[in-house]
Amino acid sequence: MYNHRGRGRGRGRGVFMRRPNRNKETETTTSSTPHNDNSPVSIRSTTASLINKVTINLELDEATETWFAQFRNLWNFVKRSPPTSNMLTQHLDTVENPYEHVLRLMYNSFDFKLAKSKSLTMTIMEEFKIYSTVSRNRIHHLLTSEIKIAAFNVVRKQSQFGLMKLVVDIYEMLNDCDIFYDLIVQMIENKEYKDACQCSSLLRLQDKFGIYEFLVPLVLQDKLVIVEEFLNDSPHHQYDLVSYLDSILGQPSSIRITLDNYIVKQEIPHVKFEKLSYKPWRKLIVRLIKIYNLPADVSPYLNKKRNEGALYFLLNKRFVDQSFGYESWREMVEEAVQDDENLQKDLVVQIALFGTPSEALMWANYYKIPREDWPYSVRLFNDNPDKDRHQQQNLQPAVEENWDTVNKKEIKMPVLKLNLPPDCVILVDNPEGFRTFLDYIKTETLIGVDCEWKPSFGVQRNELALMQIASRRAVYILDTISLAHQANLWQELGKTVFNNCDILKLGFSFTGDTSMILQSLPSLSFNQNGGFLDLLTLWKQIDKHPKVKLPFEVHSGGPSLGMLVQICLGYVLDKSDQFSNWERRPLRQSQLHYAALDAYCLIQVFDVLRRCSESVGFPFEDTCYHLMTVSKGKKKKSRTNIGKSKDGPRINPQPPSPHYEPKPAEQVKFVCDSMLQGLGKNLRRCGINTAILENNEDHQECVRFYQDERRFILTRGTVFNTLNGYVTPGHCFNVQSEDVDEQLKKVLEYFNVTVTKDDVFSRCQSCNSNSFVKISKSTINAIALEDSKARQLEYAEAIDLADEATGFSSEDDDFCPPPISYTRKWETCTEEKIDFGLCMTRNGAKIQIRDVPEGILNKHDIFYICEDCGKVYWDGTHFERVLANRLQGIVMK
CATH class of the missing domain: 3.30.420.10 (Ribonuclease H-like superfamily/Ribonuclease H)
Structure with a gap:
């Protein structure tokens, strides 16, 4: 959670923003929305010398290193126990400042970066919490603000939120939470919105920030879990954020166009542009309103759009399906239209278009709509209701209406009556x-x-x-x-x-x-x-x-x-x-x-x-x-025993393929369910545009990709029965094989997809992009030099980069781009698109230069950087071997 090295896709570039000074009255309120050029979203810069710096020495001296080795050996044998507790307590009694010294022990623990509940790091900190409580009167004066800031900056170098909470508790950071305000501001300036949001919540600094500092950027990045965790403890942010999201629906332009200026101006990175459309935006507003039980008046524009949809639904039910009684129709129309003058006028126009000017006139009078806003047919009817008009005859429905009964011509059976007095x-x-x-x-x-x-x-x-x-x-x-x-x-x-x-x-x-x-x-x-x-x-x-x-x-x-x-x-x-x-x-x-x-x-x-x-x-x-x-209990039992019965669960048959003619790889798009992430990477390796669901994403997300981006759905098991019902036959494929290579062959055969050498490795396997920056050896070394200047202290234990030495994947060394002699089906741009100062691409992605071993930097003349995620690739030597092995029989000669 606090590890900043990995970033997702995005379109913006990271720059510093200014933040206006806040007074006490305006700290928790907002006066305008980010889509306005005068929005108060800029962050004030800070010059605090301790921001993101560790001012204490984290290296162990020789004596401590010897003791720590003995302690690790004991811990490996007995874990957290009285012997380890006594050994640590005796050691802390001998040091000058236990608060400072335990940070060194924590940082130099081998499992510091992934400190889980029973790790060595957690053992040390949990024992120190007891020690600091018992010895508080003797050592508390040593807990200075500088030590607290150092502890905060040290623990941010790892990824476990549990350790972060423990350190905040031990070092009593909530007692001096204001000293961390500048650190959070710096995170926002560095575009570390997730960390800023979580730290402000952990340190109870929510009221120091409005919705624009990090909540709105996180929404645009589709990091909604982080947003909801923050909102759980801050009711006024709930109302402010939903009000802002709703205001976007009230703009005349589309959501994407409305927010484009704001995103570009503030250069927000990693924006999920596919989420900037009406349906996902509306669903987000509805979700937040329901989660936090907000009043209906928080979303007037959403209510208005809902009522517009309701009105057309009611018109269709009444005049097309003819399944409404008059009283029910009138009640629900009044509920949908309410006091909206535009909807009232639209109601009259639509009813007139259905050829019932008398009904339209009734509503026009009921809502006191001025005559100049009446449709022409309604004015004619009002002036002479008995006149036979050709215009109205053309509009009259073929079947005479009956307001209070079901359309009898469509009913071949009599209507059921209640046989009771x-x-x-x-x-x-x-x-x-x-x-x-x-x-x-x-x-x-x-x-x-x-x-x-x-x-x-x-x-x-x-x-x-x-x-x-x-x-x-x-x-x-x-x-x-x-x-x-x-x-x-x-x-x-x-x-x-x-x-x-x-x-x-x-x-x-x-x-x-x-x-x-x-x-x-x-x-x-x-x-x-x-x-x-x-x-x-x-x-x-x-x-x-x-x-x-x-x-x-x-x-x-x-x-x-x-x-x-x-x-x-x-x-x-x-x-x-x-x-x-x-x-x-x-x-x-x-x-x-x-x-x-x-x-x-x-x-x-x-x-x-x-x-x-x-x-x-x-x-x-x-x-x-x-x-x-029995049925409910049996259903649960069968669910846990799927695959154990002789025949297995019943899977619906696979419809015929939608493609009778061969389709080039670049003309096909897939979305892989979370169960088929390996298949998704294989498809990307073949240059096929493939979205892959994360483990925590619902299977129904596949349907959204199908609807929004016309992607074919790849899933397996009983999930196929559900997803297949939402799509056109043949647009959802049930993958049956367990072998990843066999899965790839079956998918390509079913959809009749042809893959050429020019397709292979033409997409980034990390983020699916096919847009790369082509840079020279001198440029990649200049980027590495700039990055080295900005590095903080590295982790104590050595990081083995051999698994990532080939760029495309850490699974094996087959994922390398082909030699330059092939014509890739990708988009390349020149190195002028690189921001050397920030080590970012033009799309705001941090260049992952640290994942490239030093030996590689001087070994190759050309490198490629993915514009959307910043991953670095170089010319591989295994291209022909991949074609001859894993892709044999798949790639056309």
């Missing part, structure tokens, strides 16, 4: 009614359960509005909004009904309802194995049995409750009230009817499934019992 649909909205309901329902043995909540088009969290519980004789509709705070009543419902295995509870695709219940009614805790039967799962099981025939046949539609009702009952469900504002009170009669029917029809469908199954000898009761009690 009106007084058997009972709305429960007070405690007395709830107790009456409990007395009734606990005597039933079979009930149907369904829930309703208002569709949410914004970032607000949905809340449960109704819960319907139906028996054969009545349907109770529980108003959860009115009764939400009646915790004792919901607890009683959970105890007597939801946790009662003697009552069979029917639902359809009940996972969503369950999540909503647990979220909105935490008092209603229940065991989902306590007598719950999902009819969707039961339907799938019955459908596998060839002898079970349900009464009606329907040849279109997906596995929905409406479809199951049609197959079992021969009726369609009227969904005209499905998209309703279920939070508005009082509820309409049509809403109550819809809600009651959705729960009651579950019992009707269950009866038909039972009757049809038992008539052909299908084990209906056993199947239901198995689904209610």
Whole structure:
């Protein structure tokens, strides 16, 4: 975490920024956004002499070196134990300043750079923490500010956050946290945003910085884990950052164009430009709002765009699908449009375009839109509503509308009616009614359960509005909004009904309802194995049995409750009230009817499934019992035993290849799942543009790469079943072989990709770039000289660079560029693009000169530097050997 040597891809270049002086009132507020030229993002320079310097001698004298060797031998034998503790304590009693001396021991430990929990370094520091606590009165005066800064700078030379926290605690840095402010400022000036963010949080200096110093750059670098860790302890930064991110959506230009000027001006390195588009930006805002439970007004521009999308969705549902009742349509339109005058005008225009000027006129009057903003057809209709106009006739839909019913021409079956008297649909909205309901329902043995909540088009969290519980004789509709705070009543419902295995509870695709219940009614805790039967799962099981025939046949539609009702009952469900504002009170009669029917029809469908199954000898009761009690446990068990069964998990068949003709390597792009990182490196070696998921990235990221960059997806195992459903057939490939070389051959064969010698090694295996700076021997040595001047004290133990001596990979020595005589399919530019002072490429990447052994610098005449990650390559000697071995039969002659 605090090791600065490795950096990702980027487009910016690192330069120093100035920071304006802050007063007490403005330390934690922001006045403008980074996309403005007058943004307060510059960082004030500092001249503190101790910044990034260790002012104490870290070398061990001869006597200490001898003692330390003995201590290491003892530790190797007994690890952390009383003997090692006593030996270290006795040694510290003999030194002049234990706080200073233990830094030398820590720094010279062989495992200092990767100090894990049971390492020698952690043993020393954990024992010293005890020692410093016991001896505090005697040695505390030796703990000076200079020692604290030295300890901070020493521990930053390693990569483990746990050791960093321990050192901060031992050296009591929080008591003097302000002395580290300049160090963090210097990190920001050096573009070390990650370290600055983590150190400011660790040292409780969050309030000294706004969002622009490092949070916004980290967002642009897509280092969101670091950002969220910081925000967890800083509520005002949560609001400020989300407000800024939302303000970008309010700009007239695209996100990329809006931020380009800011990125170039501040020269932020390693920007993930593929993230600077609406979808990932919007998802980030929504994620942060949900994580930190921020109010809706923090994102007005996101809400506006969501409402625009909601409006067009509602228009499509009403005028194209014709599946909205008028009242539901009006409620949801008012919810989407609200007070936005532009959306109000757009609503009138769109309705007029659908050929209903009378409805458009109604909305124009309702929102008091000036006549000059009315569409022409609406003005004509207003002036003479009875006149027969040719323009309007052309716009009228072919089917006459009926606002309150489903389009009858599209329905071949009658609409399902609720076969209960009106007084058997009972709305429960007070405690007395709830107790009456409990007395009734606990005597039933079979009930149907369904829930309703208002569709949410914004970032607000949905809340449960109704819960319907139906028996054969009545349907109770529980108003959860009115009764939400009646915790004792919901607890009683959970105890007597939801946790009662003697009552069979029917639902359809009940996972969503369950999540909503647990979220909105935490008092209603229940065991989902306590007598719950999902009819969707039961339907799938019955459908596998060839002898079970349900009464009606329907040849279109997906596995929905409406479809199951049609197959079992021969009726369609009227969904005209499905998209309703279920939070508005009082509820309409049509809403109550819809809600009651959705729960009651579950019992009707269950009866038909039972009757049809038992008539052909299908084990209906056993199947239901198995689904209610065994399925979840069995699912978990099979998940942990994947690959152990004889046949293994069922994988969907691979569709045909999308390529019938050969495709050159440069015309194909892939994304490799995290399980296929070795294959990804092989594809890059062949010059193929390949994105590779990191271990911590979700498999669904492959779909984003497919959608945004049109990359073919490479995955394996059961993940293929999931990802393949999101893409065009043939655009996701299931890699079956365990051998990396065999995987490469199969992928190239399936996608019909041709690889030539000019493709091989034309891309950087570290970052996938194909843009390189071509430099001479004298230039690479000049860069090495500049870098050596800037180096801090090197680590005590020697670093073996032999593994990286070939540049492209540390896996073996085959990853070298081919001789210059070949024409590479890469982009090269001249060495004038190098910033010698900062040892950076024009894209802001630190040149990784330290990874090149000194002998190599004088051995070759030409070097190549990747512009995006700074990795250095040179002309290899193994090119022909690679072609003759690992790439034999792959590369065209």
